[in-house]
Structure formats: structure tokens, C-alpha cells
Amino acid sequence: MPYLGSEEVVKELRRALSNPNVQADRLRYKNYITKVIRYMTQGLDVSALFMDMVKASATVDIVQKKLVYLYMCTYASDKPDLALLAINTLRKDCADPNPMVRGLALRNMCNFRMPGMTEYIEQPIVAGLRDKASYVRRVAVLGCAKMHSLQPNTEIDGTIVNELYALLRDPDPVVVVNCLRALEEILKDEGGVVINKPIAHHLLNRMKDLDSWAQSEVLTFLLRYRPRSDDELFDILSLLDAFLLSSHAHVAVATLRLFLHLASAHPTVQADALLRTSAPLLATCGAASRELRFAGLCHVQQVMRSQPGLFGTHYKRFFCGYSEPSYIKFRKMEILVELVNDENVALVLEELRSYCTDVSPELAQAAIAAIGRIARTYSEKCLDILTGLLGLKQDHITSAVIQTFRDLVWFCPQSTAAVCQTVGACVDSPQDSEGKQALLWLLGEHGDQISSAPYVMEGYIDGLKTELSSAVKMELLTAAVKMFLCRPAETQDMLGRLLHYCIEEESDVCVRDRALLYYRLLQRGVEETRKVVTGPKSDPSMSVLTGRQEEPISEWDSTFNTLGPLAGCDLCPQTAATSAADQPSYDAEEEISLSLGPPLSHETFEKMWLDLETLHRQTLGFPRPRAAPDTLQAALQLVKIQTLAFTPGDTVPWKAYIYTRSTETLILAELLQGDQQAPGSDESLVVSVKQQPVNHMLLNLFFFFFALYDISLLTSTCMLQ
């Protein structure tokens, strides 16, 4: 922050920026502009300099231009009236001969987040979509999405949507994927960009040209496509195969997700894909970046829900490095617990034992809990380790061990005797309330097997006045009542004192009520109390015997590679909603495929053509095919478009009338070349479309066909046949 107050600074800067001497010295002038941006970055409000900065945008220095643009974008929404003054400069730059300048100006103009921008940016964007430099087209395509986000509730501009669908065949890969991104944004209320068969196949064929970001996103978009037949499915899978082993982790997992989704009806294919990706997944778990390593571990955990054995032989990969952050160690321990078997149990336990003395208490406790989980299968070995840990006499370790004992006894009743022996010999009592509760539960539940139990409990009852935790008091009440039932002589006196204290002196209502409940219960007699307090329980040991169930892949593949599993919860409930909203798009896509249908008579066509409004007119950017009329006709039939009539030979202007349908809708179109009234059409075809009834989705599809299969190409294939 500057020493001067912000007002002084702004005044100072304004004086400098408007000083003709400074303006004349380009370097000095630029230094002042840099200063403005620096203050802006530091959070100082320099919006008062807007006018001076607008003036500074008229420069040939491209870095200065960028700085001024950055400034304008930051303050445009605060100063909409002043921002309008900048627009002329920007629009002029949008027509600059240098594509770099055109792109920059267009990008920044679209970043002005203020109402009323649409009318100024629409024309430059549309021009940008047709720019010969791909740099500008990239910017223009995303500009369409920005324009839509300025006025999200206005009607979708069909022309722009059509242009974007057509640009999916752009030679520049970034333009292609930007189109998908933009369409997704613009059409989000209608379920996003439509991925039908031609689009899906087109994208699959372009995959290898895309950079890794684009690949990852295209793979996610393709989740929306459902192949029509198994043949098509397997063609797609074999195209995707190489990407399963992509060197970019995010591409490999995105491919795996798509694989699992597409092959949902072919469990063997899914299993094979999981097997093949296990190596790259393991590699990510050892990635240099710890966040990617973390993401990799989360992916492994999800995969293990269905294929618990997949990583069994690689258990050493999940040993923790000394300097790894806790969030990685936690996940690794969770995985290790799942991978334990007869052969590796000794090594895994030795490893986990070494984490129990970690400097981080949370980590140490997690390691102890992990050993407790393994103890459900390998009780003896684990009990030795856990008992040994009590000897360290560290509060947090003792507490965690006792909590682990409690859970172990609950899940594995056969280990009760051993645990009780240890607890009986253990002198240290835990200091935290979770540990105390666990110990009290053990004393109450198995007091008959722990000879010192009443004396330990007496210590707690004597220290009641200093006990702060209500949960501990509640547990103490329950434990004391249970102990009274099995060792009445030793317990009766202290139970009386406990109930008296809790009913007469305790301030917490819950504790008081619980004490009263036990008091009244005891008044009903010992046998009644025994029936209620030590009644039959469920037998959780069953679940240990039956083992973990392998879950179907469909349980988790919809959240695979999203934020949810990393944050440890289902972050976005809308995931479910999205996939539901996604469902109809398969059906919709079935509907909007084109079909030939019964032929139209010339009269019907003519009548409809005259009655209907032209819905859309577009220059296609390629000339009419120089092919014999019947070849052209055959070519169009390939893409399910019927031909009604042509101008013969090389007559200018050349015209053709074509039509196609899709269930309810009929599309009529006129192709025209060489019309003097339509400028620019002397080279390329102009297509005008009418529809009955209007269906924008279908129109998009129609244009996509036209754009994708350049008619000249089609005709040449037909001639070969």
C-alpha cells in the first residue's frame, strides 16, 4: 500500500497521465499506466482514472493496450457510462489488420460485464466467427457464451447457435472445443449441447488433434452420447482405447469414466478397462504433485469398491512417504486396510505400527483405527501391537487404542477375553472424553471379565464434580447400571452416590433425565432392569464373516473424476439431476435425426415455400459442387436430404431446392450461388431454410450436416462408387 492516502495517489496519477510531457514520452507514460494497474491489483480503487485510461488505449504498444483493457474490464461494471466511451476504440481494434489486436480487443470487449453490452458486441462477434485467423475465431466463439451470460434470460439466438454448430468442423482444434463449451453454456436450459451421432463421431475422429484439456472435456461431453448398436459401441471403444493410457492423468481418468459409462451393459469390457487403467492409476498415486496424487488415490478407492482385488499386489505403493501431507496418508491407510491378505499382513502391520507414533495426533489415531479394522480379521497380531502402544503412555495414543478396543469387541466378540485382560492391566486412563466413553463402555459391558472394573469406575464417580462432558456422564450412568447387574456387591454403594449426584446436583437436563430413568427402572426390580439394559443385541460379527460386498460399477461411476469423492461427500446434488436431465436428450436425439420420408410433389413444395417465412439464411463458405445432377442427388440422399429441382448446367445464378424431414417437422431449403443481390455469394453457396413447424434443434442438426459433409466431398465419394 502506498504511504499516501488513496485520494492523493489517484490525484497524483491523474496529474501525471494528463501531463502532455508525460504523454509525449512513451516509456514514462507506460510506467504510469503500469503503476495504475499495480495499485488496482493491491485493491486500491483507481476507477476515478477511467477517462485518462481510455485515452491511453489508443496506442500501438500492445502491452500498454493489454493493461488498459484489463483496467477497463475491472471497472466497466462500476462505470458503465464511461465504459461506453471505450467501446469505439475497442471496435476499431476489432477491425485491425493484426489478428493479435483483433483477438485481444474482442476478448476484452466481451469481458465487460455490464448491461446493454450486447448491442455493441454482437456484430464484432459475428464477424469474429468468420475471421480468417483462428486466434480470433477462438475468442469469438467463447464471446458468444459471454454474450449469452450477460442476458441469460433472453431468447436463444438461433443464428449464433447454428454458426457454432457449423464451426464444430473448424480446422483449429481449440475452436472446435470452444464451440462445445460455448454451446453448453448457451443451451444449458435446454440440456446443453446436443451430441448426436455425426457430432460424436466427428469429435472422436478429432480427438488426437486436441490438447489434453480439450480431450478431457470432449470425453466428458461424449458421456451424453449413446451408441445405437454394439458394433458402433465397440468401434468407439477401440478409438478411445489409446486414451486410457494417456500420459495426462486427467485424460486417462476421463476416458475410463466414459468407457465405464458406455460399456455399462458389458461387465467384461468394464473389468478389462479397469485392469488396463490400473497401471496409470497407480502411477498417478505416485505423481510428483501431491494434489494429483490425492486425486489418484480417491480414484483408486472408487475403483476398489467394485474390484477390491485389483491393486492387491501393489500394496507397497500405498505405504506413506515421510513428508507426505496428512490428507494423502489418511487415504493411503484406508486403502491399505482394504488390501490386507495373509501374505502381506505382517508387512502392512509393521508399516502401520510405524505411523502410530507420528507427530500428528490425528494421523497416529487414524493409524491405530486402521490396525483396529485389520484386527477384525487378524485379531491376535493386531492386539499385540495395540497393547504394545499402550506402553508408550501417550494420552492420544492410549485414547485411540481404547476406542479401537471398544469397536473391536463389538465387531469381534471372540476377541473380548484378550481385550479385557489388557484393559484390566492398563493403568493409564484416557484424558479426552471419547477415550473415557470408550473405556466406560468396556467396563460396563464386560465388567465381569475385568477384575479391576469397579475400582476404575469408582475413580470416575469420585471425580464427577470436575467432569465437564455430559456424554461421559451419560456413559458413566449406563456403565454403572450394567456393572451393578453383574457385580452388585461392589457397585451398589457407588451407583447410589452417582444417581444421587446426577438427580440432585447435575445441571444438564439430559443427564438428569437419564439418571431418573435408571432410578425408576431399578425401582421396578433387578430382573426388569436386566431385561431392558442387557437385552439381546444384533450380531455385527456376521458382517465380518460375509466380507465386503463388491458393489456394481454403476454405484460410483457417475461421480468418478468429480470433486465429490475428493471432498469426501457428494458435493453437488445436481449431478443426479444432470444425469436425469441428460436422459431425455438420448430420446430427443432419436427424434431429431433426419429421414427421407415420402416424396413431396412440386405443387406442395411451391405452396409451402411461398407460405413460410425464411427462418435462417447462411453463407456456407464453399462453392456449389460441379457434379452431374444425379450424383449430387445421390450424395444428398446419403445424408437423408431429398432434392426437388436444380438449375441445369452452369447457368448463373445456380439454384437448387431440397427438403428433408424428421418425425413432425419438414425442412425446406434453397441453395443459391451467384446472386448479384447477395454480396459475397458469387463464390460460395447461400442456403435459406424454412421449416414447418419451427424446431431449432432440428435446424442445428441440418446445418451441422451441411457443414460437416461439404457437399463437394460427398459428391466425389458418390462418383467413386
Added chain:
Amino acid sequence: AWSMSASAVFVLDLKGKVLICRNYKGDVDMSEIDHFFTLLVQQEEEGLLCPVMSHGNVHFLWIKHSNLYLVATTNKNSNASLVYAFLYKLVEVFTEYFKELEEESIQDNFVVVYELLDELMDFGFPQTTDSKILQEYITQQGNKLEVAKTKVPTTVTNAVSWRSEGIRYKKNEVFIDVIESINVLVNANGSVMSSDIVGSIKLKTMLSGMPELRLGLNDRMLFALTGRDKGKAVTMEDVKFHQCVRLSRFESDRTISFIPPDGESELMSYRINTHVKPLIWIESVIEKFSHSRVEIMVKAKGQFKKQSVANNVEIRVPVPSDADSPKFKTSTGHAKYVPEKNLVVWSIKSFPGGKEFLMRAHFGLPSVENHEMEGRPPITVKFEIPYFTVSGIQVRYMKIIEKSGYQALPWVRYITQSGGERRFA
């Protein structure tokens, strides 16, 4: 909810102050970043730090690099690994520009940082992220606009996106570095818990025009690479090629052919998960006499062939944090106490294969003992062995063909490094 789309990207200092921010999408309030640091501190205190944090609908995905936090905010259920990969890409690009990415270099170069952020991402989507290409039109000197000069580099749209046309060198050379780093983990009982080799072939290309290169490796390595060597011991895992390598060609006839990027690049990397014995074997005895002293004895033995020499060997031995008045005795090299890291660093300039050296250290302990639990960090060993690889990988030839027909020289170097740790209980 399908796309990646980061809403905004922030660079923060260690106190949580925003140094740089770029609002790409405008759908998340920029002041949300204030919650980031509060959450971070809170989670750190609870010992439950996580690379994804959420406040309401806003998710923060963050990484830490030197004294900076790089944070992406999003309100979508994004593809997480992609966002992290992008943040690391930012680190990579900034590092190539500023050598060191840290608070100071961000402050000094904030204009270039903004320029880069503008090209790297638009509306929350990654755009041009290749630093070689970015360097063609964004420079630290700041380029003056002269219409003919500053045009979009052809590489932005080139078929060969990683190399521009018209590169010229007086002397055409290419340097090939084969670097293997071995990681060995030894437990207290002296048994090897895990070991692997991470290898990489790095190029420094100083060649004119659009040269076609072909790299020949020894057969044993090629078999290991393609996994056709099922019976033998070595198989490579996780083989990654630079995007310039024609993978289809490699798969069909095992030829590594490519048009190289100019300057430095990593052509390929691999990992071999195999049993390797530690190249420098460490044995240690640490005796702690409470309230009086600690005595440490470390023995190091070079378990590699006699003709080779390990250079710049550093053996780092942890000592209790309350130790004082160090005394050392070494049979070679010298030992130094680094109290701020609770370490003794024993450095040996050159360590021939087969030799054995000793170091003894003596520390005093205070009479009032430190009761805090201390972690038991491992002894770590660092070294470099030139002209040697553990895997036996060898470059057989490098063919360089350019249409102008110039003669070019390939140079090859081999280095083995350690990345290993050894621990004791």
C-alpha cells in the same frame, strides 16, 4: 455441470493476501476468496487439511508453491484432476518465465503474469498453455507493436504446435541427457521395503529448420518398453512420451521418431518397479543417554562398480531438537550441524564404488529433557553418479535429417541420482 470451467484464479501470499486475481467467468463473487484463507487456517489447526475446500456453493481447489497459494474457484462439480493439472501448468509456465515462482517474482512481473493469465485461459477454459508458444508473443521486455512484427505466431495454429518454423543455429547440435533417479526405502531392520527407478531422457535441441529425429535405444530397453519382454526381470511402467513422438510409429516398428521442440524438453520418461539394492548402503547406531548426550555412528558403503564414482554425496542424519555442542569425526568428507533443521549433513565430494566411510557425531543433551514427542525422520542420502545407469538403458544412435541437409552432432550423457530415503525406528 459438465465442463471444467474455473470461475476465477487467484495467487495469494502466505498470509492470504491476494497478489493476483483474474475473474474469468464472473459467476462467483470475487470476495469469496476471503473465506479461502479462513478455511485453510481452520483445517490446518484441525490437522484435516484437504486440497478441495468448500464454502457454500463455492469450491476452492488449491496448490501451494514456494511462498504462494494458487487457488481456482468454481461453483461446478468440475473434473478435479484437470483443475489441479491446470494449476500446475500455471506453475510450470510462470517458472519458465521467471526462473523461480515466488512472491517476489510475481510482484516484479505482474504485467507479464496478467498477460499470461489472459492467454492461458478464457471464460474459465484453458486456451494456449504451451510455454514455448507463449514465449513467442509474450516477453518480459514487453514487445512494442509494429504491425509486421507482432503477429500471431504460426505455432498457435501450426500442425506442429510445439515448434515454429524458421529456427536458425550456426552450429547444429543436440544434447541428450539420460537421467535415472532411484528411490529406495529401507526399514529399521535393513530390509528394502520398496524400490523403483524413475528415468527420463531430456533433450537440448539446437537445430535449424524442421529436423526429423530418430532415437535408437538398446534392444533390451526397447523390449522392456514395449512389454514384449514378459519373461525377463525388467519391465517399464508408466512410459510417457513427449507429444512430438509419433506413437503409431513406435507401436508398429518400435522406432522413436519425432520433430523435436526447440531448446530444452523431456522426450520421454519411465518408471521401473524392480528390486534395486541401495547404491550407497547406510548403517547407523544412535545411542541416547538421557540428560547427558547422544552418540551417532554412521557407516556408508558404495555398492556400485569400482570404476564409477558418486559425486556430491550428502548424508542427512536427523538429531534430537534439543541437542547441542556438536563434535564430529569423519574418515572422509566433512560433517556440519544444521540446527534449524535438526540435522547433521555429512558431505563427501567424491565417493568411489566399493569404498566404505565412517562418521561419528557426539551431541550434548540438556539436563531438563524435552518431553514433546518427536517424529523419527529417516536418514536420507543424495548423490549423483555420472556415466552410469541402473537400468542399463543406452542410446545407440540419434539420426538427424533436415531437408537442407546440414550435419548435426548428437551428444549423450548418463547420470544416476538418488531420490531415496532410508529410515530407522
